Amino acid sequence: MADTMDNSELVSILARILYEVKENKVSVDVAFKRVCKGRCVKSLEERERLYEISRRFISDYIRIMCCSNDRRLSYRGIARLWLSGVCNNELLNELHCIYSYPKWFVDRLLELMPKPEVERLLESMNKKVLWLRVNTLKSSIEGVLRGLDNEGVECVTCKEVPYMVKVLKTRKPLRLLSVVKEFKAIPQDLSSAAVVEALKPEPGDYILDLTAAPGMKTSLIMMLTDNKAKVVACDLSLRRVLIMRNLLKKLGIDLSRVNIIHTNSIMMNYRITYDKVLLDAPCSNSGAIGKDPSIKVILTEGKVQYNSTLQFKLLSKALSLANYITFSTCSILPEEGELVISRVLDRVKLVRPLNWVSNGYSIVSFNHNLMRLMPHIHESEGFFISTLQVV
Numbered sequence: 001m002a003d004t005m006d007n008s009e010l011v012s013i014l015a016r017i018l019y020e021v022k023e024n025k026v027s028v029d030v031a032f033k034r035v036c037k038g039r040c041v042k043s044l045e046e047r048e049r050l051y052e053i054s055r056r057f058i059s060d061y062i063r064i065m066c067c068s069n070d071r072r073l074s075y076r077g078i079a080r081l082w083l084s085g086v087c088n089n090e091l092l093n094e095l096h097c098i099y100s101y102p103k104w105f106v107d108r109l110l111e112l113m114p115k116p117e118v119e120r121l122l123e124s125m126n127k128k129v130l131w132l133r134v135n136t137l138k139s140s141i142e143g144v145l146r147g148l149d150n151e152g153v154e155c156v157t158c159k160e161v162p163y164m165v166k167v168l169k170t171r172k173p174l175r176l177l178s179v180v181k182e183f184k185a186i187p188q189d190l191s192s193a194a195v196v197e198a199l200k201p202e203p204g205d206y207i208l209d210l211t212a213a214p215g216m217k218t219s220l221i222m223m224l225t226d227n228k229a230k231v232v233a234c235d236l237s238l239r240r241v242l243i244m245r246n247l248l249k250k251l252g253i254d255l256s257r258v259n260i261i262h263t264n265s266i267m268m269n270y271r272i273t274y275d276k277v278l279l280d281a282p283c284s285n286s287g288a289i290g291k292d293p294s295i296k297v298i299l300t301e302g303k304v305q306y307n308s309t310l311q312f313k314l315l316s317k318a319l320s321l322a323n324y325i326t327f328s329t330c331s332i333l334p335e336e337g338e339l340v341i342s343r344v345l346d347r348v349k350l351v352r353p354l355n356w357v358s359n360g361y362s363i364v365s366f367n368h369n370l371m372r373l374m375p376h377i378h379e380s381e382g383f384f385i386s387t388l389q390v391v
C-alpha cells in the first residue's frame with residue numbers, strides 16, 4: 001500500500017474514486033486525477049503505486065459485491081471490505097464473480113465461445129498490455145528501440161506490424177519515457193494499428209475519417225502514407241476535435257493535408273465521394289477493459305444497444321460516401337460488430353485484408369470475412385474490424 005498513508009486515508013481515497021466512477025461514469029484515470037489532484041502522495045513512485053491500487057480496486061468491484069450480502073454497503077464499506085482481503089476465490093463459484101464482470105456480459109460471451117476460452121479472455125482483460133507505435137515521421141524503428149533500451153525498457157517488436165512495440169517491462173509510466181515525450185513513439189494499442197492496416201491507406205488517397213478524434217488513427221494514416229494522403233477528419237465532440245488538432249501538430253502531421261471538421265457525421269450531406277472511409281465508431285468500449293477497468297462497472301446492455309444503433313446509422317452514411325470502408329469498434333460483443341454488418345450485408349462485399357487476426361464470431365455465417373483481435377490471443381485490446389466494398 002502507499003507507504004506514507006494510513007488505512008483510513010486510503011479507504012477515503014478509494015471510496016471517492018469509486019464514487020466518481022459509479023456516479024459520474026468516468027474512467028479510472030479521470031477519477032484518480034479528480035480525487036488526487038497531486039495532493040494524495042508526495043513522490044512519483046508513490047503516486048504510481050496508489051494509481052495501480054485504485055485500478056485493482058475498481059477492477060475488483062463486482063467481485064467485492066459478490067462477497068458482500070449487504071447491497072447497501074457504502075463506498076467506504078466496499079473499500080474496507082476489499083482492503084481486508086477476505087473476499088477470496090474460495091467464496092466464489094460463478095465466473096462473473098471470480099473475474100469481476102457484469103453477469104449478463106459473461107453470459108453473452110458463454111453463448112459465443114467455450115467456457116475455458118471465456119475464462120482465458122476474462123483473465124486477460126483484467127491485465128493491461130502496453131504497446132507503443134513508433135512514429136516514423138519523427139524517428140526510425142531502430143532509433144526508438146535504442147532510446148527505449150537506454151531507459152531500461154524491455155520490449156519486443158511485433159512480427160506482423162513492425163512499427164508496433166510491445167513493452168514487457170518499464171520502470172517509468174510510458175508517458176514519461178523520453179521517446180514518448182519527444183513524440184517519436186506514441187502509446188497506442190496493436191488493435192488500433194490493425195484497423196488502419198485494414199484500411200490500406202496509400203499516398204494520394206482521399207480519405208474520410210468519420211469519427212476521428214482524438215486523431216490516433218488519422219495520424220497513423222498520415223504516417224503510413226508519409227504525409228501524402230489527404231484526410232477529412234470529422235468528430236462530434238468539440239473538446240476532442242481541439243485535442244486532435246493539437247496532437248496531430250505534435251506528431252509531425254502535415255496539417256495542410258488534414259481538414260478537421262467539427263460535425264455530426266450522420267447529418268453530413270456532402271456530395272463528394274472519397275477513395276476510402278474509416279469508421280472507427282463510438283462503442284461500449286468493452287474491448288478496452290484492460291486499459292480502463294471502470295468500463296466493467298459502468299457497462300450496461302442498454303449502452304451496447306444504443307451504440308449498436310448509432311453504429312448502424314454511421315455505417316449507412318459511410319456506405320453512401322465511398323466504395324471502400326473500414327468499420328471498427330473496440331467492443332468484444334457481436335452487437336457492435338457482426339450484427340451491425342448483417343444489417344448492411346445485401347449492399348456490400350466483405351474483404352479481409354489482414355490474415356494474422358482471428359475471424360469474427362461464428363454466430364454469423366460470413367464470419368471468415370470479418371476480423372477480430374482478442375486480448376487472450378493477440379495480447380491487445382479486443383477489437384472488431386471489417387472492410388467493406390459497396391456492390
Ligand SMILES: C[S@@+](CC[C@H](N)C(=O)[O-])C[C@H]1O[C@@H](n2cnc3c(N)ncnc32)[C@H](O)[C@@H]1O
Pocket residue numbers: 192210211212213214215216217218234235236237240263264265266280281282283
Ligand atoms: C472510438 S472514438 C474514435 C477514436 C479515433 N478514431 C482515434 O483513433 O483516435 C469515437 C468517436 O466518435 C465520435 N462520435 C460519436 N458520435 C458521432 C457522430 N454522430 N458524428 C461524428 N463523431 C461522432 C466521438 O466523439 C468519439 O470521438
